[in-house]
Amino acid sequence: MPHPLLQPPLITLTTDFGLTDTYVGVMKGVIYAIAPDARLVDLTHDVTPQNILEASARLEAAVDYFSPGTIHVIVVDPGVGSERAACVVQTEIALFVAPDNGVLTLPLRHQAPERAVRLTERAQPYFRQPLSATFHGRDVFAPIAAHLAAGVPLDALGDEVPPDNLVRLPLPVPYTTHNAKGRPRLLLHVLYVDRFGNLITDLERSEWERWQTGLQTQGADTKTASITVQAGSRRWQSLARTFADVSPGEPLAYWGSGGRLEIAVRDGNAARLLPLAPGDTLTITL
Amino acid sequence: MPHPLLQPPLITLTTDFGLTDTYVGVMKGVIYAIAPDARLVDLTHDVTPQNILEASARLEAAVDYFSPGTIHVIVVDPGVGSERAACVVQTEIALFVAPDNGVLTLPLRHQAPERAVRLTERAQPYFRQPLSATFHGRDVFAPIAAHLAAGVPLDALGDEVPPDNLVRLPLPVPYTTHNAKGRPRLLLHVLYVDRFGNLITDLERSEWERWQTGLQTQGADTKTASITVQAGSRRWQSLARTFADVSPGEPLAYWGSGGRLEIAVRDGNAARLLPLAPGDTLTITL
Amino acid sequence: MPHPLLQPPLITLTTDFGLTDTYVGVMKGVIYAIAPDARLVDLTHDVTPQNILEASARLEAAVDYFSPGTIHVIVVDPGVGSERAACVVQTEIALFVAPDNGVLTLPLRHQAPERAVRLTERAQPYFRQPLSATFHGRDVFAPIAAHLAAGVPLDALGDEVPPDNLVRLPLPVPYTTHNAKGRPRLLLHVLYVDRFGNLITDLERSEWERWQTGLQTQGADTKTASITVQAGSRRWQSLARTFADVSPGEPLAYWGSGGRLEIAVRDGNAARLLPLAPGDTLTITL
Numbered sequence: 001m002p003h004p005l006l007q008p009p010l011i012t013l014t015t016d017f018g019l020t021d022t023y024v025g026v027m028k029g030v031i032y033a034i035a036p037d038a039r040l041v042d043l044t045h046d047v048t049p050q051n052i053l054e055a056s057a058r059l060e061a062a063v064d065y066f067s068p069g070t071i072h073v074i075v076v077d078p079g080v081g082s083e084r085a086a087c088v089v090q091t092e093i094a095l096f097v098a099p100d101n102g103v104l105t106l107p108l109r110h111q112a113p114e115r116a117v118r119l120t121e122r123a124q125p126y127f128r129q130p131l132s133a134t135f136h137g138r139d140v141f142a143p144i145a146a147h148l149a150a151g152v153p154l155d156a157l158g159d160e161v162p163p164d165n166l167v168r169l170p171l172p173v174p175y176t177t178h179n180a181k182g183r184p185r186l187l188l189h190v191l192y193v194d195r196f197g198n199l200i201t202d203l204e205r206s207e208w209e210r211w212q213t214g215l216q217t218q219g220a221d222t223k224t225a226s227i228t229v230q231a232g233s234r235r236w237q238s239l240a241r242t243f244a245d246v247s248p249g250e251p252l253a254y255w256g257s258g259g260r261l262e263i264a265v266r267d268g269n270a271a272r273l274l275p276l277a278p279g280d281t282l283t284i285t286l
Numbered sequence: 287m288p289h290p291l292l293q294p295p296l297i298t299l300t301t302d303f304g305l306t307d308t309y310v311g312v313m314k315g316v317i318y319a320i321a322p323d324a325r326l327v328d329l330t331h332d333v334t335p336q337n338i339l340e341a342s343a344r345l346e347a348a349v350d351y352f353s354p355g356t357i358h359v360i361v362v363d364p365g366v367g368s369e370r371a372a373c374v375v376q377t378e379i380a381l382f383v384a385p386d387n388g389v390l391t392l393p394l395r396h397q398a399p400e401r402a403v404r405l406t407e408r409a410q411p412y413f414r415q416p417l418s419a420t421f422h423g424r425d426v427f428a429p430i431a432a433h434l435a436a437g438v439p440l441d442a443l444g445d446e447v448p449p450d451n452l453v454r455l456p457l458p459v460p461y462t463t464h465n466a467k468g469r470p471r472l473l474l475h476v477l478y479v480d481r482f483g484n485l486i487t488d489l490e491r492s493e494w495e496r497w498q499t500g501l502q503t504q505g506a507d508t509k510t511a512s513i514t515v516q517a518g519s520r521r522w523q524s525l526a527r528t529f530a531d532v533s534p535g536e537p538l539a540y541w542g543s544g545g546r547l548e549i550a551v552r553d554g555n556a557a558r559l560l561p562l563a564p565g566d567t568l569t570i571t572l
Numbered sequence: 573m574p575h576p577l578l579q580p581p582l583i584t585l586t587t588d589f590g591l592t593d594t595y596v597g598v599m600k601g602v603i604y605a606i607a608p609d610a611r612l613v614d615l616t617h618d619v620t621p622q623n624i625l626e627a628s629a630r631l632e633a634a635v636d637y638f639s640p641g642t643i644h645v646i647v648v649d650p651g652v653g654s655e656r657a658a659c660v661v662q663t664e665i666a667l668f669v670a671p672d673n674g675v676l677t678l679p680l681r682h683q684a685p686e687r688a689v690r691l692t693e694r695a696q697p698y699f700r701q702p703l704s705a706t707f708h709g710r711d712v713f714a715p716i717a718a719h720l721a722a723g724v725p726l727d728a729l730g731d732e733v734p735p736d737n738l739v740r741l742p743l744p745v746p747y748t749t750h751n752a753k754g755r756p757r758l759l760l761h762v763l764y765v766d767r768f769g770n771l772i773t774d775l776e777r778s779e780w781e782r783w784q785t786g787l788q789t790q791g792a793d794t795k796t797a798s799i800t801v802q803a804g805s806r807r808w809q810s811l812a813r814t815f816a817d818v819s820p821g822e823p824l825a826y827w828g829s830g831g832r833l834e835i836a837v838r839d840g841n842a843a844r845l846l847p848l849a850p851g852d853t854l855t856i857t858l
Contacts, residue, residue, distance in 0.1 A: 019305070019328070019330065019331075019332060020330060020332040020480075020481070021330065021344070021543045022300075022329045022330050022344055022345075022347060022348040022543070023543060024328075025298060025327050025328055025329040025330065025348060026329075026348050026351045028327045029296075029298070029327060029348070029351045029352035029353070029356070030351055032296055032325060032327070032352075032353065033351075033352070033353040036292075036294070036325075036353075134541075135543075138351065
């Protein structure tokens with residue numbers, strides 16, 4: 001039994017549209033025309049354009065803080081106008097309206113999907129007409145979210161599919177090894193690069209803590225042991241708390257807002273300096 | 287008979303204030319003090335400072351998507367503190383509150399004005415006092431919009447003027463000619479330059495499609511014919527769909543968010559590179 | 573007797589989080605979960621990171637325009653995770669929820685505090701749990717503001733302290749002197765540097781007008797007298813109205829959005845060019 005939608009409805013928006021153009025404002029106009037009492041929250045409109053994985057990671061860090069019954073609309077949609085499907089996914093605490101392009105991969109690790117619907121022709125009456133080829137945020141995702149908020153059931157929008165059939169992004173995972181001297185070493189990967197050139201890795205803080213606990217049970221003194229981070233052409237000791245912990249131009253590793261280890265260069269661009277790209281490996285050695 | 291205002295009121299804001307300062311937030315505080323149940327939507331606050339034509343074009347592309355009865359407030363106002371008038375314009379589906387400086391030129395092509403009022407001393411009781419010389423967004427436009435939302439009639443604010451008497455921006459229009467070889471050629475003009483140096487032209491997509499249809503009826507095969515764009519110092523073939531279609535540093539022509547042909551340089555500034563300025567001519571030859 | 577809170581509640585947000593990350597959106601999700609009918613206004617999220625004085629000055633210029641009974645939440649909090657206290661301050665027209673780090677210094681010059689409470693363990697039930705070490709915007713300030721909006725009394729949150737015991741920022745003040753030729757001279761100080769390198773001074777417009785009136789009563793003709801501004805390595809005549817009044821690369825002095833004299837360099841960075849830093853002195857000579 002899914003959680004009922006909030007009344008008045010709460011709809012969040014996540015896009016790569018930026019706020020300079022009127023795209024986001026127009027989506028809100030479309031929503032208010034259908035669900036006049038909706039409350040709207042901007043999660044972010046600054047996703048790096050067409051970076052599905054970044055959008056997915058930003059959502060993952062945010063959706064848990066919203067009341068059960070919230071509707072999340074995501075429009076990071078490089079396939080707009082192609083054959084990619086649009087979907088509505090219901091979890092135990094939320095509804096997601098998004099292109100079926102993998103953008104829900106990470107939030108759905110936190111909130112197990114209960115039902116998934118791929119939009120079909122049945123949803124056409126709920127689209128904005130004429131349907132444009134390039135702005136489905138306005139013509140598909142905003143109106144579908146608003147109609148859901150106004151009480152349209154999932155069944156009316158398309159065919160139910162097993163949630164496992166939704167497109168998922170391939171995700172690297174960190175793993176443990178040892179260096180030549182037998183010291184424990186964690187291999188991480190660059191998950192995505194944000195618009196500032198910061199590298200967001202696949203290492204989550206909870207996993208890091210589990211790793212440290214595991215080493216402690218093996219007798220390692222993780223509290224006093226020094227850490228070596230090796231990322232691309234650079235190597236340094238210790239994790240930083242803030243950018244101010246290092247000099248301008250120097251790299252640092254820190255726990256980012258999404259709960260993942262991030263690599264940045266103070267006043268610089270880590271992706272370019274090191275250089276590293278999504279999928280590349282880096283290591284932390286104890 | 288005009289469409290009644292929405293209840294609860296819906297007010298959109300368009301300014302060149304940016305979001306770093308608290309100007310926009312303060313305008314919202316002023317609105318909520320007068321119309322506590324208003325719903326507020328930011329269209330954009332990133333209009334290039336004092337670029338009335340850009341604001342007008344951004345509005346044109348956006349206002350059609352809002353419910354009948356919406357109030358649009360526009361504060362792009364280089365004449366603030368001078369003798370320029372402020373106006374309220376009622377169309378069949380919206381109310382506009384703006385300086386009478388031409389900023390409504392383009393939206394009023396879509397929504398024919400039914401009534402126009404220039405604010406006079408009669409509006410003074412609805413202004414914020416003391417009236418500043420520089421921030422009429424806070425002291426004039428926000429409170430007037432909120433009082434309209436709260437039920438104050440247009441008559442109470444000033445003198446009715448024929449809508450044709452409102453200030454209009456001079457607008458270039460594209461026109462058809464032929465090149466030396468007799469091929470059909472469209473002459474366009476730069477309408478405005480946005481803050482990224484992109485050139486927005488006076489060619490609307492609908493006009494382009496009409497032009498192509500016209501050529502087809504004359505026997506031209508517009509589907510397979512190649513296109514040559516000549517803009518300033520550069521010339522290239524074909525329209526692009528996205529920036530990714532060209533290499534960094536290369537120019538491209540594409541249909542922009544407002545439905546107009548735009549010229550940009552990937553990772554660069556078209557206005558400076560080509561160089562071109564508002565009013566300059568460019569051509570598309572079939 | 574304090575002004576009752578607005579119904580529905582009105583809550584403003586001021587942070588240094590920016591809008592690229594989802595921090596601000598998450599704070600709104602937390603607020604809506606507790607106070608579903610709240611109206612939310614963003615004052616600014618572009619305070620220079622950790623610049624408490626800048627946040628204080630931005631607030632000072634804004635809070636007077638909100639209805640009595642508004643709740644202002646401020647999260648510019650370099651001491652997060654340390655022993656710094658959090659506080660709720662009630663003035664005759666507003667409630668402030670903020671770290672007790674001096675950020676309220678300037679707004680409290682306009683709105684005399686009537687009651688101040690430092691949060692203690694008593695407030696724990698109103699925090700988000702688990703309480704993070706780094707994101708008190710989400711875990712402390714947003715939920716406390718929302719609970720206040722929902723009717724929780726100040727007493728329930730901590731111990732009342734004399735408002736004079738709140739942390740205050742040391743503030744420079746402008747003062748009058750004379751130059752070698754006996755001409756009246758005003759010594760100002762840089763209050764803070766914003767993210768564009770503009771220098772915001774401690775000279776308020778009202779004080780400037782008082783100074784001019786004072787000189788007039790002493791027989792000076794302040795209307796026609798020329799003004800010399802000396803700031804760091806540069807010296808120039810007259811105050812400007814807008815950036816367009818000077819050439820690119822040239823410095824100017826103008827009345828900023830917060831009612832203070834500001835020094836900028838057109839298309840440049842005044843803090844770096846002149847160079848000047850917070851606390852440094854500059855002069856205006858008549």
